Amino acid sequence: MSDEKIHLKVTGDGSHTLFVPELNENYHSWHGAYTESVHVFIETGLKIAAEKFKPVHIFEVGFGTGLNAILSYEFARKTAHAVTYTGIEKNPLNMDLVAQLNYRDHWKDENLDEVFMQMHSKKWDEEWNAAPFFRFKKLNGSVLDYIFPTAEYHVIFFDAFAPEKQPEMWTVELFSKLYASLQPGGMLVTYCAKGQFKRDLRSAGFEVETLPGPPGKREMVRGTKR
Numbered sequence: 001m002s003d004e005k006i007h008l009k010v011t012g013d014g015s016h017t018l019f020v021p022e023l024n025e026n027y028h029s030w031h032g033a034y035t036e037s038v039h040v041f042i043e044t045g046l047k048i049a050a051e052k053f054k055p056v057h058i059f060e061v062g063f064g065t066g067l068n069a070i071l072s073y074e075f076a077r078k079t080a081h082a083v084t085y086t087g088i089e090k091n092p093l094n095m096d097l098v099a100q101l102n103y104r105d106h107w108k109d110e111n112l113d114e115v116f117m118q119m120h121s122k123k124w125d126e127e128w129n130a131a132p133f134f135r136f137k138k139l140n141g142s143v144l145d146y147i148f149p150t151a152e153y154h155v156i157f158f159d160a161f162a163p164e165k166q167p168e169m170w171t172v173e174l175f176s177k178l179y180a181s182l183q184p185g186g187m188l189v190t191y192c193a194k195g196q197f198k199r200d201l202r203s204a205g206f207e208v209e210t211l212p213g214p215p216g217k218r219e220m221v222r223g224t225k226r
């Protein structure tokens with residue numbers, strides 16, 4: 001095991017990701033963290049869910065840097081489409097590291113800086129009405145222990161580390177719980193498009209689509225609850 005700490009890296013589009021020496025794994029795609037989040041989670045997930053549901057209830061596996069949460073906030077503000085966001089995180093980041101993330105260089109609205117830092121400084125497990133169009137809650141714990149509500153969420157951002165790094169997160173058992181937590185017509189999106197993962201997602205009941213991935217990644221997956 002490495003003694004090195006989690007540290008910042010610059011990805012292909014200039015935005016930061018975090019490198020975890022212990023896993024030899026990044027939080028995001030090398031080709032562009034910001035671009036990947038927009039493509040996989042916002043454009044292919046939240047935007048499609050918003051065509052069917054209002055408000056949209058998001059559940060994220062792995063709050064991490066909060067990039068998907070702040071991009072969801074931006075989407076809700078821009079479109080005036082109400083969103084509630086719940087993210088779960090097992091290993092919260094320290095604030096010194098969060099403060100160094102350069103995502104503010106990528107968004108146009110300075111207002112987002114404050115909301116982003118507030119998302120990180122807010123207490124865990126408490127709901128925060130960030131704006132009339134955005135309710136936010138982050139849970140501190142493992143998704144593997146989480147007691148899911150039934151038929152609650154409309155879109156799940158499944159942003160765990162890769163299956164070969166964290167196999168315990170890519171199981172039919174967890175996908176079945178996620179499936180039960182979705183409303184009919186709700187969906188799960190992720191950057192992974194491995195064959196075994198898609199078979200497991202189908203076993204859990206999802207209708208699986210393989211879709212174009214972000215730059216540098218050929219494919220991504222969206223699973224929908226019929």
Ligand SMILES: C[S@@+](CC[C@H](N)C(=O)[O-])C[C@H]1O[C@@H](n2cnc3c(N)ncnc32)[C@H](O)[C@@H]1O
Nearest residue numbers: 027062063064065089090091142143159160161
């Ligand atoms: C690939 S990173 C993505 C994080 C985040 N979505 C982002 O964009 O920064 C995976 C995240 O899942 C978290 N994680 C790992 N195991 C977990 C578990 N069992 N329950 C909840 N979160 C977990 C990690 O700490 C990390 O923050």
